Amino acid sequence: MREVIRETSIGQIARLVFGRKDLFPYPEELPSFQLPASLRAGGQTALLDRKLEYELNKQEAFTSRPVIVDWYGATDPANPVNWPFRKKLFITTQMGLYTFAVYIGSSLYAPAEADVMASFGASYEVAALGIALYVFGYGLGPLLWSPLSEMPAVGRSGIFIVTFFIFVMLALGASLVNSLGGLFVLRFLLGFFGSPCLAAAGATLDDMFVAWKLPYVLTIWSSSATLGPALGPIISGFAVTEKGWRWSGWELFWMAAPVWTLMFLTLPETNPDTILHRRANRLRARTGRSELTSKEDLKRAHMSVSQEIIYALIKPFQINALDPAILYTTCYAAVLYATYYSFFEAFPMVFSDMHGFNLGESGLPFLAFVPGLFIAVLGYIGWFRLKAESVMRREPPPLYGFPEARLIPGVATTFLAPIGLFIFAWTSRPDIHWIVPIIGLTILFISIFIAFQCMSFYIARCYPKYSASLFAANTFARSSFAAGSILFSRPMYEKLGVGGGVSLLGGLSILCAIGMICLYIYGDRLRARSRFAQSS
Numbered sequence: 234m235r236e237v238i239r240e241t242s243i244g245q246i247a248r249l250v251f252g253r254k255d256l257f258p259y260p261e262e263l264p265s266f267q268l269p270a271s272l273r274a275g276g277q278t279a280l281l282d283r284k285l286e287y288e289l290n291k292q293e294a295f296t297s298r299p300v301i302v303d304w305y306g307a308t309d310p311a312n313p314v315n316w317p318f319r320k321k322l323f324i325t326t327q328m329g330l331y332t333f334a335v336y337i338g339s340s341l342y343a344p345a346e347a348d349v350m351a352s353f354g355a356s357y358e359v360a361a362l363g364i365a366l367y368v369f370g371y372g373l374g375p376l377l378w379s380p381l382s383e384m385p386a387v388g389r390s391g392i393f394i395v396t397f398f399i400f401v402m403l404a405l406g407a408s409l410v411n412s413l414g415g416l417f418v419l420r421f422l423l424g425f426f427g428s429p430c431l432a433a434a435g436a437t438l439d440d441m442f443v444a445w446k447l448p449y450v451l452t453i454w455s456s457s458a459t460l461g462p463a464l465g466p467i468i469s470g471f472a473v474t475e476k477g478w479r480w481s482g483w484e485l486f487w488m489a490a491p492v493w494t495l496m497f498l499t500l501p502e503t504n505p506d507t508i509l510h511r512r513a514n515r516l517r518a519r520t521g522r523s524e525l526t527s528k529e530d531l532k533r534a535h536m537s538v539s540q541e542i543i544y545a546l547i548k549p550f551q552i553n554a555l556d557p558a559i560l561y562t563t564c565y566a567a568v569l570y571a572t573y574y575s576f577f578e579a580f581p582m583v584f585s586d587m588h589g590f591n592l593g594e595s596g597l598p599f600l601a602f603v604p605g606l607f608i609a610v611l612g613y614i615g616w617f618r619l620k621a622e623s624v625m626r627r628e629p630p631p632l633y634g635f636p637e638a639r640l641i642p643g644v645a646t647t648f649l650a651p652i653g654l655f656i657f658a659w660t661s662r663p664d665i666h667w668i669v670p671i672i673g674l675t676i677l678f679i680s681i682f683i684a685f686q687c688m689s690f691y692i693a694r695c696y697p698k699y700s701a702s703l704f705a706a707n708t709f710a711r712s713s714f715a716a717g718s719i720l721f722s723r724p725m726y727e728k729l730g731v732g733g734g735v736s737l738l739g740g741l742s743i744l745c746a747i748g749m750i751c752l753y754i755y756g757d758r759l760r761a762r763s764r765f766a767q768s769s
Contacts, residue, residue, distance in 0.1 A: 240501030242394045261515040269305055272516065272525065299526050302513040311512070313441040313503045321441045324503065325450050327496055328434040329457040331397065334489045335427035336461025337468070338404070339367045341485050342420070343577050344470040344592055345478035352478060353413040358720065363420050364577065365716040370424025372712020375432035379705035380545030382433040385529045388507030389433045389440075390500050397496065399426045401489045408482030423485075431458075431708050435689075436701060440503040444633055444694075445625035448617050452610055452686060459606060459682060462573070466580075466596030474592045548699060549706030556766065558752060558759045559696070559703060562688045563710045565745045569650070569681050570711035571718035572738045576674070578723040582731055583661045583670060590667075601671040605678030609646075613683055616642050631697040631767055637756040639694070643687030644753045646680045647746040653677030654739035658732045684749065691756075695766045 238244040239257035247256060254262045304312050313321075346360040353360075378396070382389045400423060407419040438450050469481040502508060506529035513527045526534075533541065553560050576599075584590040584598055621639055628634035656673030692707075693700045726734040752759075760766040 237499075237501075241499055242390060242497050259512075259515055261512065261519055266519075268516075268520065272300060272302065298524065299531055300522070300524050301531070302509055302516055302525050302527050304509075311508055313505060313508075314443065316441060321450075324441065324500065325438060325454065327492075327500055328430070328437055329454050330492045331393070331496065332430040332434055332454065333457040333461045334485075334492050335371065335400070335430045336458050337465045337488065338423055338427060338461075338485045339364055339371070340462040340465025340577065341469040341481040342367070342478075343466045344473045344596060345481045347592070348473060348478040349413070349416070355413055357723065359413070361578075361719055361723070362417050364574075365719040366417055366421040367424040368574065368712050368719065369716035370421040370426075371428035371431060372424075372709045372716070374425045374428025375705035375708045376546055377542070378429040378432035379701050380542050382429065382436065382504065383506070383545075383701055384541060385504070385506040385510035385527060385533070388502045388504045389429075389437055390502045392429050392433065393500065394493075394497055396426045396429050397489070397493045401486065401493050404482060404486040404489055408479050408486055428708075432705060435704070437503045439693075440505055444630065445622045448621075448686070448690060449614060451689070452614055455682070455686065455689075456606055456610055459602070459678075459685075463599040463602040466577070466599055470596040471593035545702045545705070549702040552696070552699060552703060552765050553706060556759070556763050558756060558763070558766070559692070561748050561752060562692060563707050565684065565748060566688065566707055566711040567714035568738075568741050568745050569684060571714040572650075572654070572677075572742065573681060574715040575718045575722035575734075575738065577719060579661075579726055579731055579735065582723075582726055584667060587661065587663045588667045598667070598671050598674065601674040602678045605675040606682060608675075609679045609682040612646075612679075613642055613686055632694055635757070636691055636694050636760075637753050639690055640687050640749065640753045640756070643684045643749050646683045647749040648743075649676050649680035650684070650742040651739045651746060653680065654735055654742060658735035658739060661731045661735070691752075695756075695760055697767060699765060 236257075239248070239259070244257050248254065260266055308315055310316075342363045346357070346363065349355060349360045349363065350357060378392055381387050382392050403419050403423045403426060407416060407423065410416045410419060434454065435451060438454060439447060442450055469484055472480045472484065502511075506527065509527040510530055513525055513530065516525050517523060536544070553563055580598055581595055585592075585595045590597070620641075621634075624635075624638070625633040653673045653676035656676065657670040658673075660669040660673065689704070692703055696703055722734065725737070728734075729737065757768075760768040
């Protein structure tokens with residue numbers, strides 16, 4: 234039990250506040266601890282490349298050649314890969330609840346727009362900023378939180394706990410604020426401080442699971458992210474009708490606060506580089522040997538925090554500019570995300586104006602995404618279990634086989650997106666039953682979910698060195714497009730009609746679908762020419 238408490242935020246704070254290492258001691262702090270043979274005098278030293286050797290020679294951090302602090306064997310219980318499955322499952326559940334609470338915050342506001350307009354005398358375009366700024370905030374945040382979470386001295390759990398606590402307080406503020414400008418500032422900050430779930434939750438799962446098991450948990454975790462925006466209007470629609478726009482903020486606060494409490498009391502650090510960084514610190518304190526260091530600390534010894542952040546900000550945009558495969562995945566994700574969020578403006582025009590749904594009922598069509606998600610998750614997991622897992626087990630890292638083969642589900646379903654969009658566009662009429670466009674939404678969502686899964690896994694395996702930064706840039710791009718779509722989609726639908734506007738999105742999705750096929754066919758050649766991708 235002491236070991237469990239020690240790794241949580243409350244355990245770390247207790248050690249710091251009381252100044253007693255014996256309260257929740259680490260193995261290195263026990264009197265019986267024996268230094269591993271590899272770390273004793275003459276132990277394993279670091280193998281350095283020329284550039285790193287030159288940089289380290291200019292530093293005064295090491296008085297002798299560095300000695301690497303690593304795991305105490307293949308079964309080291311401190312290594313997240315070796316944690317019991319029930320512990321991994323519990324942490325995965327926390328990441329799902331955390332992500333769901335942040336994502337649902339974007340759309341809980343949607344039914345409140347009309348009441349915000351009436352309360353503050355705002356136009357529709359101004360009131361819509363409440364969603365757009367939130368979405369833009371959680372797209373911008375990963376550009377900062379992603380590189381920070383990869384730093385050994387920072388880690389992931391501390392960022393989760395601090396930023397999510399701020400998120401909870403901001404949700405409370407957004408429920409009490411009395412000015413429109415203040416509401417919008419708080420909505421943007423909510424997105425920004427909630428965004429570490431996008432920046433590092435997936436990486437947290439990657440810390441614990443081997444590569445051929447990771448797709449299963451990532452698929453389940455992604456479900457929480459995609460369900461959040463879909464269920465938001467349903468959860469808040471009826472409440473806002475009776476209680477007013479503030480109720481959407483209260484619902485977000487009531488949902489987020491218990492999740493933060495659970496994480497504060499039970500979430501451990503999962504970043505293996507951070508765990509080894511802290512172990513190296515303890516060993517230096519115990520032995521007085523300054524040459525003991527972790528491998529990741531050694532790599533970063535010549536870089537300041539600001540340099541690391543700048544590098545992480547610049548590199549993904551450089552790769553997007555120079556690598557066609559990455560540029561395509563960024564554009565495709567942006568189009569799909571913008572399409573998804575444009576329905577927050579299309580639904581009232583279809584189901585309220587054409588079919589007479591009230592405010593609460595107008596959110597119910599979002600339930601169409603639930604069967605779509607169910608079909609997509611079962612289909613993707615079934616395919617991976619039958620076709621991909623055995624190959625990945627046999628093949629060496631980081632590619633684990635032929636990466637383009639893992640795009641097959643995306644290729645097989647890529648044209649479902651334009652099919653679903655055209656069904657919705659051409660059947661959104663008063664004389665056609667409302668169930669028909671909802672069927673189109675279900676078909677669309679199958680394609681969206683599988684496309685995201687395939688592209689994310691492809692990037693992670695083909696660009697392992699830059700994957701964290703690439704995911705952050707991808708999130709920024711798609712969230713920026715989604716924020717823009719919230720603002721431009723209603724004028725577009727008013728000008729072109731719902732049929733014309735959604736048909737335009739369907740045409741864009743056809744181009745993206747063709748791109749998915751081209752990536753599958755030519756991806757290996759693109760990787761061979763890329764200076765960033767893993768080609769063999």
